[in-house]
Each structure stands twice: as structure tokens, then as C-alpha cells.
Amino acid sequence: MPSAAERTRTLVQSTCSAVLLIPGPNAPASDHLMPLTRSVGPDGDLFLELPADSLAVRTAAHAEDDELTAVLEITDVAPVSVPHRIRGRAWVSGWLTTVPGLSGPGRMTLRLETGEAYVDDLWGAEEVEPEEFRDALPDPLAGHEAELLQHLHTAHGEQLAALCGLLGERAAGRCPSHLPAVVPLALDRYGLRLRLCEDRSRCYDARFEFPAPVRDVTELRDAMHTLFAAAAS
Incomplete structure (x- = not known):
């Protein structure tokens, strides 16, 4: 399974929605603190780009001589x-400073020096040390996951349903009267997760591992063919 550090790093560098939270009685509202871009530096620090006239930038600039704590909260939606x-959330907290000269006109880059991180997702809830976050790499499929899941959902529904046959008695005992709806929920280099729903209140997930971790979309295609072939045999 992907490590907690890898999962957190993947969410930070994904297109998931994120908001910067600055605690305090005079803190700017969260709807004014949505970074335009975000990236991770070689030391594991986050670089967040916001409008130069935003309350977040003004707050960070005003606090240059003090330690301004902040938290980046990322929400992952299927x-x-x-x-x-909602598939999960991740939080990266630390100290916020301005970094002049990195952004174009009308924008300012803020640096969030990583102090600690935490992820709560489909795998569970775990803390992540700053060094682990720094050394982790995002999942190689993260940039393609949304498109791939949508394609599987619209074009390969029957093959996804057939994968339930690989669950054997685990699936047979749960839906004796009718087949559940099968939706592709998550995809990473290790495997595919499906959500099976008899109705909106009765759902469960099934995880299908690839024979080996994949490194790109080409290897993913081969791994999916192997899964579908196993279900069809």
C-alpha cells in the first residue's frame, strides 16, 4: 500500500481543493485563502501562490518578524x-513567510515550512513526519487518475462488475438478492479500489491489487488487462 507520506504528498501536489488556514482572532476568512498554485520544494516546504493583495499575503507580510503558524487543508473528492x-483529507502545518520575486505581477508566493502533516483517507488516519513528507514522491498516476476513473466508469462498467467475481464468498454473502452498483473509486500505482453499493446507505469497498506496482499509464493498461482477464476466466 502507499505510505502515509506518499498519500499526503500526492494530495498536496494534486488538483484537489485546498485552503490555507491561519489561526487567530483576526485571521482572514478561509474563502480568501485558496492558493492559486501549490508545489513542494526540495526541503519539503510548500510554496503557495496567492493574489498579492490577498489577506493571506498581507497577514504573512505583517508578521515577518514573528512566527506565523498556518495549516494547508486539502480535501480529496472522488x-x-x-x-x-469525500475520499480523504490531509493537513500540512508549519510556519508561513513571504517569498518575493518568485511570482509574476499581481501574485505573491508564500512559503509554508513543514512542521507536521496528517492524512485521513481510505487507508486510515496517520501522522507524517516532515522528513518522510520531504522524501516521499507523489503517485505517478495522480495526474491521470480523474480521467482514468471517469473512463472506467463510462466505458468499462461490465468489466468492473465482473471483477466482483474475484471476491468469491465475500461478495456473494452481501448481496444475495441483486447485484450492487459498482463504481471505480480510487486508483494508484498499487491497485484499483471499487465501491459497491446496494443502496446509498449500504456500501462497501473492494481493493484489487496489481501484480506489481505500475510506473505509468502504459504499465497501468497492462495491469488492468490482467485484472479483467482474471475476472473473465
Whole structure:
């Protein structure tokens, strides 16, 4: 399974929605603190680009001589329609400073020096040390995951349903009267996760591992063919 550090790094560098939270009685509202871009530097620090006139930038600039704490909160929502659509959240907290000269006109880069991180997702809830976050790499499929899941959902519904046959008695005992709806929920280099729903209140997940971790979309295609072939045999 992907490590907690890898999962956190993947969410930070994904297109998931994120908001910068600055605690304090005079803190700017969260709807004014959504970074335009975000990236991770070689030391594991986050670089967040915001409008130069935003309250977040003004707050960070005003606090240059003090330690301004902040938290980046990322929310991961499944790219396909499915019950219980939020797949997880991650938080990276640390100290915020301005970094002049990195952004173009009308923008300012803020540096969030990573102090600690935490992820709560489909795998569970775990803390992440700053060094682990720094050394982790995002999942190689993260940039393609939304498109791939949407394609699987619209073009390969029957093959996804056939994968339930690989669950054997685990699936047979749960839906004796009718087949559940099957939706592709998550995809990473290790495998595919499906959500099976008898109705909106009764859902469960099934994880299908690839024979070996994949490194790109080409290897993913081969791994998916292997899964579908196993289900069809």
C-alpha cells in the first residue's frame, strides 16, 4: 500500500481543493485563502501562490518578524458520482513567510515550512513526519487518475462488475438478492479500489491489487488487462 507520506504528498501536489488556514482572532476568512498554485520544494516546504493583495499575503507580510503558524487543508473528492464522495483529507502545518520575486505581477508566493502533516483517507488516519513528507514522491498516476476513473466508469462498467467475481464468498454473502452498483473509486500505482453499493446507505469497498506496482499509464493498461482477464476466466 502507499505510505502515509506518499498519500499526503500526492494530495498536496494534486488538483484537489485546498485552503490555507491561519489561526487567530483576526485571521482572514478561509474563502480568501485558496492558493492559486501549490508545489513542494526540495526541503519539503510548500510554496503557495496567492493574489498579492490577498489577506493571506498581507497577514504573512505583517508578521515577518514573528512566527506565523498556518495549516494547508486539502480535501480529496472522488471524480465520479458515488455515495460518500469525500475520499480523504490531509493537513500540512508549519510556519508561513513571504517569498518575493518568485511570482509574476499581481501574485505573491508564500512559503509554508513543514512542521507536521496528517492524512485521513481510505487507508486510515496517520501522522507524517516532515522528513518522510520531504522524501516521499507523489503517485505517478495522480495526474491521470480523474480521467482514468471517469473512463472506467463510462466505458468499462461490465468489466468492473465482473471483477466482483474475484471476491468469491465475500461478495456473494452481501448481496444475495441483486447485484450492487459498482463504481471505480480510487486508483494508484498499487491497485484499483471499487465501491459497491446496494443502496446509498449500504456500501462497501473492494481493493484489487496489481501484480506489481505500475510506473505509468502504459504499465497501468497492462495491469488492468490482467485484472479483467482474471475476472473473465
